Amino acid sequence: xxxxxxIVGFSKFTKEQKIKWLQEQLDLGESPNSIFxxxxxxxxxxxxxxxxxxxxxxxNFHFPFAVAPNFLIxxxxxxxxxxxxxxxxxxxLAKAAGFWxxxxxxxxxxxxxxxxxxxxxxxxxxxxxxxxxxxxxxKLLRTEAMAISHKMEKRGGGIQNIELKYLPEILPNYYQxxxxxxxxxxxxxxxxxxxxxxxxxxxxxxxxxxxxxxxxERDGEIIMxxxxxxVPESVVKVWVECPVSDLSVSDREANNIANKFVQAVHxxxxxxxxxxxxxxxxxxxxxxxxxxxxxxxxAIEAGxxxxxxxxGKYAGLSNAEINNGIFKFELEIALAVGVVGGxxxxxxxxxxxxxxxxxxxxxxxxxxxxxxxxxxxxxxxxALTTTGIQKGHMKMHLTNILNVLNATSEQKQAxxxxxxxxxxxxxxxxxxxxDDRRN
Ligand code: MEV
Numbered sequence: 001x002x003x004x005x006x007i008v009g010f011s012k013f014t015k016e017q018k019i020k021w022l023q024e025q026l027d028l029g030e031s032p033n034s035i036f037x038x039x040x041x042x043x044x045x046x047x048x049x050x051x052x053x054x055x056x057x058x059x060n061f062h063f064p065f066a067v068a069p070n071f072l073i074x075x076x077x078x079x080x081x082x083x084x085x086x087x088x089x090x091x092x093l094a095k096a097a098g099f100w101x102x103x104x105x106x107x108x109x110x111x112x113x114x115x116x117x118x119x120x121x122x123x124x125x126x127x128x129x130x131x132x133x134x135x136x137x138x139k140l141l142r143t144e145a146m147a148i149s150h151k152m153e154k155r156g157g158g159i160q161n162i163e164l165k166y167l168p169e170i171l172p173n174y175y176q177x178x179x180x181x182x183x184x185x186x187x188x189x190x191x192x193x194x195x196x197x198x199x200x201x202x203x204x205x206x207x208x209x210x211x212x213x214x215x216x217e218r219d220g221e222i223i224m225x226x227x228x229x230x231v232p233e234s235v236v237k238v239w240v241e242c243p244v245s246d247l248s249v250s251d252r253e254a255n256n257i258a259n260k261f262v263q264a265v266h267x268x269x270x271x272x273x274x275x276x277x278x279x280x281x282x283x284x285x286x287x288x289x290x291x292x293x294x295x296x297x298x299a300i301e302a303g304x305x306x307x308x309x310x311x312g313k314y315a316g317l318s319n320a321e322i323n324n325g326i327f328k329f330e331l332e333i334a335l336a337v338g339v340v341g342g343x344x345x346x347x348x349x350x351x352x353x354x355x356x357x358x359x360x361x362x363x364x365x366x367x368x369x370x371x372x373x374x375x376x377x378x379x380x381x382x383a384l385t386t387t388g389i390q391k392g393h394m395k396m397h398l399t400n401i402l403n404v405l406n407a408t409s410e411q412k413q414a415x416x417x418x419x420x421x422x423x424x425x426x427x428x429x430x431x432x433x434x435d436d437r438r439n
Pocket of ligand 1: 282
């Protein structure tokens with residue numbers, strides 16, 4: 001930065017002014033404008049949708065939109081769409097889909113779909129008094145939130161349960177309203193937050209109106225009202241299984257593959273350092289599907305990692321076992337997803353992703369998320385316990401290295417042939433190009 005001071009009113013600048021200011025302050029190379037322009041859509045309508053998604057928009061950031069076919073889920077074939085920058089992820093997903101399609105496919109089941117929100121507040125009266133009053137307070141809260149909740153109720157969802165929690169161990173005079181919601185096909189963040197904010201207003205107004213209460217009792221204070229991304233009652237389960245002997249052509253190798261796989265999953269259950277990486281492999285698939293469908297991948301990740309620590313210690317999310325000669329690999333995960341509203345209904349590519357998925361309901365989409373998680377986890381652990389991960393990774397990474405080094409298409413072809421039976425490293429590829437350019 002040339003000037004070490006805050007800029008005031010940046011958001012009010014036109015796009016051109018913003019870029020000019022950046023150029024004045026930073027070294028953006030020769031012609032940043034042409035790069036910013038190059039990545040914008042030529043279709044005005046689509047471009048406006050992207051522009052409207054964020055403050056201070058300068059351009060679009062492209063990632064590959066890819067698909068993996070052959071996902072056999074509960075007896076039906078599906079194509080899953082993915083958006084990710086990690087070259088090996090979709091190849092790994094496609095490999096898992098093809099492998100398990102020949103062995104019965106993925107079995108998926110939604111266990112529960114309840115989402116949570118919290119109203120955090122303080123109140124200085126006796127806790128017993130609030131507890132006694134609580135049934136009538138809850139009734140009033142539901143009634144006064146009706147204007148917001150009635151449409152969701154018509155769709156069969158809405159507020160399910162309101163629980164009062166007194167938690168002085170966290171803060172003096174601190175309470176929570178812990179509220180359960182069913183948001184049907186919506187992720188429901190706006191619905192939940194609007195209801196909770198209304199609850200806050202109704203609660204304070206209720207306190208203020210209690211003329212028989214002391215002045216202190218009439219004066220509660222709302223700290224905040226917000227949904228929780230921890231959704232341990234919105235859970236989906238997915239598994240694959242097959243006779244151990246189906247894992248390889250030789251029985252000895254099949255047993256070895258199954259045993260090592262189970263050991264690797266057991267390590268992730270018991271060692272935090274390994275668990276985090278193991279779960280990252282799960283989210284390689286889940287996040288890529290979340291991005292493609294315009295779902296909030298940060299919410300899904302945060303909730304998923306909290307679920308991984310639900311027993312007091314962070315652990316791998318999947319389980320593997322061998323029972324009576326059957327290998328079973330399973331994932332149970334807490335997820336809140338939506339198929340209506342938000343970016344899913346807005347972004348043209350997210351809409352396309354939903355079409356590729358044949359416009360699923362939220363429960364079906366939950367199953368596809370879990371399938372994507374188990375599939376990418378299977379591919380990673382299978383590679384780690386057999387060939388090692390670098391073989392597949394570096395082959396995919398070769399293209400990235402060649403692009404970084406500005407290789408021509410002839411050089412790319414020559415490098416791919418040359419490295420087909422060799423270890424790929426950045427320095428070796430660099431040397432290969434130097435030699436090629438010298439010849
Ligand atoms: C890389 O993106 C993901 C892995 O590290 C996952 C794992 O270790 O299980 C390969």
